Amino acid sequence: MDTSKFYITTPIYYVNDKPHIGHAYTTILADVLARYHRLIGTPTFFLTGTDEHGQKVQQAADKRGVQPQAHVDETVVRFQELWERLEITNDDFIRTTEPRHKQVVQKILQDLFDRDEIYRADYDGWYCVTCERFFTEKDLADGKCPESGCGRDVERITETNYFFRMSKYQQWLIDHIEANPTFIQPDFRRNETLGFLKKELTDLCISRPKSRLAWGIELPFDSDFVTYVWFDALVNYITAAGYLSDDAAFAKWWPASYHLIGKDILTTHTVYWPTMLKAMGLEMPETIFAHGWWLVGRDKMSKSEGNVVDPMAFAEEYGVDPFRYFLMAEMSLGQDASFTEDAFIRRYNAELANDLGNMLNRVTKLIGSNFGGCIPECGELGEEEQALRDVTLKAARDMVESVGKMRLDLGLAELAGAVREANRYIEKRQPWALAKQGDAAHAELGTVLYTAGEALRIISGMFYPTMPGKMSELRQVLGCAAGDPDFASLSEWGGLESGAAIGEMRSLFPRIQRKKGDAAGAKAPEVAKKAKQNKPAGLALIEFTDFTKVDLRSVTILEAEKVEGADKLLKLQVEVGAETRQVVAGIAAHYAPEDLIGKTAILVANLKPATIRGVESNGMLLAATHKKKLKLVTLDGELPSGAKVG
Numbered sequence: 001m002d003t004s005k006f007y008i009t010t011p012i013y014y015v016n017d018k019p020h021i022g023h024a025y026t027t028i029l030a031d032v033l034a035r036y037h038r039l040i041g042t043p044t045f046f047l048t049g050t051d052e053h054g055q056k057v058q059q060a061a062d063k064r065g066v067q068p069q070a071h072v073d074e075t076v077v078r079f080q081e082l083w084e085r086l087e088i089t090n091d092d093f094i095r096t097t098e099p100r101h102k103q104v105v106q107k108i109l110q111d112l113f114d115r116d117e118i119y120r121a122d123y124d125g126w127y128c129v130t131c132e133r134f135f136t137e138k139d140l141a142d143g144k145c146p147e148s149g150c151g152r153d154v155e156r157i158t159e160t161n162y163f164f165r166m167s168k169y170q171q172w173l174i175d176h177i178e179a180n181p182t183f184i185q186p187d188f189r190r191n192e193t194l195g196f197l198k199k200e201l202t203d204l205c206i207s208r209p210k211s212r213l214a215w216g217i218e219l220p221f222d223s224d225f226v227t228y229v230w231f232d233a234l235v236n237y238i239t240a241a242g243y244l245s246d247d248a249a250f251a252k253w254w255p256a257s258y259h260l261i262g263k264d265i266l267t268t269h270t271v272y273w274p275t276m277l278k279a280m281g282l283e284m285p286e287t288i289f290a291h292g293w294w295l296v297g298r299d300k301m302s303k304s305e306g307n308v309v310d311p312m313a314f315a316e317e318y319g320v321d322p323f324r325y326f327l328m329a330e331m332s333l334g335q336d337a338s339f340t341e342d343a344f345i346r347r348y349n350a351e352l353a354n355d356l357g358n359m360l361n362r363v364t365k366l367i368g369s370n371f372g373g374c375i376p377e378c379g380e381l382g383e384e385e386q387a388l389r390d391v392t393l394k395a396a397r398d399m400v401e402s403v404g405k406m407r408l409d410l411g412l413a414e415l416a417g418a419v420r421e422a423n424r425y426i427e428k429r430q431p432w433a434l435a436k437q438g439d440a441a442h443a444e445l446g447t448v449l450y451t452a453g454e455a456l457r458i459i460s461g462m463f464y465p466t467m468p469g470k471m472s473e474l475r476q477v478l479g480c481a482a483g484d485p486d487f488a489s490l491s492e493w494g495g496l497e498s499g500a501a502i503g504e505m506r507s508l509f510p511r512i513q514r515k516k517g518d519a520a521g522a523k524a525p526e527v528a529k530k531a532k533q534n535k536p537a538g539l540a541l542i543e544f545t546d547f548t549k550v551d552l553r554s555v556t557i558l559e560a561e562k563v564e565g566a567d568k569l570l571k572l573q574v575e576v577g578a579e580t581r582q583v584v585a586g587i588a589a590h591y592a593p594e595d596l597i598g599k600t601a602i603l604v605a606n607l608k609p610a611t612i613r614g615v616e617s618n619g620m621l622l623a624a625t626h627k628k629k630l631k632l633v634t635l636d637g638e639l640p641s642g643a644k645v646g
């Protein structure tokens with residue numbers, strides 16, 4: 001891969017459809033990759049846009065009784081607004097109806113026609129209106145459109161048209177794919193194209209008679225025809241890079257580093273496009289990367305199923321950054337992935353609300369109360385500090401490596417692991433206990449908080465391309481300079497500025513409470529009432545197997561605070577192994593919140609979640625009571641949190 005520049009493209013989307021999560025995914029993925037390349041200092045050009053010609057647009061405009069141009073001018077806005085909302089940083093947005101694009105397509109057509117790469121002939125075959133593609137009899141799958149995910153009825157068509165001599169490049173294309181293993185990725189998609197090329201390649205019909213379809217770019221050598229929509233659309237990748245209009249720009253950006261596509265448009269990108277480029281005498285893109293599909297649960301997303309996820313509505317409800325993070329972390333590139341609100345909430349609550357939110361909370365609170373809100377000095381690093389430094393710097397390096405390997409999910413998982421490690425570090429070093437020791441431990445407390453804060457500076461910088469909004473806020477709180485971070489400053493330990501004032505603390509990722517009616521919901525008080533009624537003497541004997549149904553675990557209490565408007569309740573964050581959980585406990589009359597921090601307690605870990613006074617509780621702490629006294633059940637000695645009890 002040429003590392004001197006990075007040029008990345010998304011497919012240009014049909015303007016007819018309302019953008020859905022599939023469109024949002026490819027565009028966010030391109031944005032995240034572009035931002036990581038900018039972070040490491042590579043000159044980057046990121047292109048997206050819309051595909052505005054063709055039969056479907058014409059049909060939709062006819063149905064509304066408006067001109068196609070008026071129709072696309074209205075519908076393109078949905079995409080442009082969505083990209084703005086999702087913080088997409090494309091350098092250009094190309095519309096295929098723009099004069100700059102039409103001119104380039106026409107120049108290419110004229111040149112290919114003049115060189116006999118395009119010829120006129122009669123055509124008789126099958127046509128899929130949805131895919132806007134022609135097929136021979138033997139291409140069809142059981143008489144239907146053979147395109148992956150289509151399978152619709154096809155129409156028989158007999159007409160005169162213009163053809164591109166695609167077939168003559170068949171052997172050249174096979175050789176190119178074989179000689180360049182990263183030209184089509186992942187490997188199984190490369191094999192799919194090679195399989196397709198085992199059949200004899202036909203020439204490509206690149207025109208439509210105006211009598212059948214008027215909405216397209218007119219052929220420069222025959223005004224009775226317009227250009228086939230795919231022949232027009234694919235050219236967008238070179239139009240925007242400056243082909244035939246800006247030689248310097250084109251020399252700088254072409255060939256593209258990545259064409260990102262969904263698996264549904266593999267053939268057009270890995271067969272039509274390379275042969276078109278070859279005929280034009282242009283270099284091949286470095287990699288055409290086909291990602292999988294988002295399924296909703298296990299089902300294909302479709303309008304008729306009514307399960308299409310609206311990215312704008314989702315981002316409005318849960319926030320742009322968590323949405324971007326979930327899409328990037330959940331899909332292993334190349335494979336299909338399943339989108340469910342439940343999976344989103346689980347990941348959000350665990351990795352963002354609990355782990356990352358928690359860490360920021362702890363660091364800023366303690367700096368606020370012990371160092372007047374200024375980043376403390378850092379003393380010599382002990383073993384624990386060095387270990388956290390090493391884990392953090394490794395996660396930062398691995399994130400960059402995972403970008404190169406197109407495995408963002410793995411890089412993000414490493415960063416999430418570093419956050420957990422930092423929380424564990426805080427647990428071990430017990431800064432709240434150091435704070436209680438006053439002057440004697442003040443310098444050590446400073447080193448601990450500096451170390452945790454520095455880990456957070458690096459981690460948030462490396463998360464920044466995925467969650468630019470929230471990570472900017474977080475970095476401001478830490479007193480980092482405004483603007484995009486760069487990798488040079490994130491690959492070295494010690495960038496956090498001692499003495500810098502930290503910003504105002506806020507809850508970056510408030511925990512998402514499950515909605516009423518969910519398993520977690522309003523049933524809880526009912527359950528509590530019944531339990532009380534049954535409590536008196538004479539509980540029935542139970543089998544041992546009944547007891548084993550209860551999952552008891554040791555936990556460390558990380559945070560405790562009063563629940564507003566409820567005198568008896570405390571809201572606790574407890575560590576259960578690698579997980580942090582929120583638990584509501586009726587112990588406020590017996591413990592001051594600060595006295596609980598660092599204590600080991602026992603949690604009923606598999607109790608169904610409940611919402612108590614509007615606060616979600618995931619489990620119950622064991623306590624012994626006698627008369628009006630209450631004491632938490634603790635362990636007789638030290639064990640890590642998450643240890644099984646029973």
Ligand code: MSP
Pocket residue numbers: 010011012013014015017021022023025026051233234260261262263264265292293294295301
């Ligand atoms: N206009 C053509 C592309 C021309 S590129 C020169 C087109 N447009 S489209 O609006 O149908 O968008 C297709 C792209 O949207 C897919 O390739 C993929 O990037 C994305 N997705 C559409 N549905 C998807 C999912 N369910 N999941 C993930 N992405 C999918 O085809």
